[in-house]
Amino acid sequence: AHRGFPIYRVPSQFLMLLAGQAPLLFIAAMYDSNTTGQLGLALMALGFPLKLFGNTLAKAFYAEAANLGSKQPDKIRVMLISVVKRLAIFAVPPTLVLLVFGQEIFTLAFGEEWSLAGTFSEILAIYLFFQFMQTPVAHVFYIFEGQKQLLFLNIQRIGLVFVCFxxxxxxxLNSEMAILTYSIMLSVHYLLSSIYALKFIPKN
Structure with a gap:
């Protein structure tokens, strides 16, 4: 089972990195350098807390779930639901603040010339909410030897990004509508990925 692990994991990791950079690459190709810089700032500012808190909780989940092992799927399912709920509760306040005050926050923090980055952050708020909730999901596929399924999800994600742009x-469409389309598509992808991961956990 472990022999096929790198065959799926390496391209999966590559596609994950590519999908993360793809919005900036497409925006750079389709709009001006100022728009690209504005989006870059929005993604960097919003991505930092996501990586810091989301990945910390996801790693804690993986350590505990791996300790239980694949022979206790029911316990892992309950634990995953609990972690996702906690992430959702944690993410609601900043998501709402961003939705309402994103532009004001960015203007205050970075100056008037970065107001478009604030607008992008408002548009990306819902997508980041679902991305934050979904951070522990990939670990489910590692525990239950679903590297092939995880690769499929990453192919689906990069495919959606191409379809979107x-x-x-x-x-x-203008840049704001472009980011809105991206935000909606990826939110749906993350939601469906989470549901799929729950269904992938075998039943005792």
Missing amino acids: SFVYLMD
């Missing part, structure tokens, strides 16, 4: 290009 192809649609944006064909419809000649």
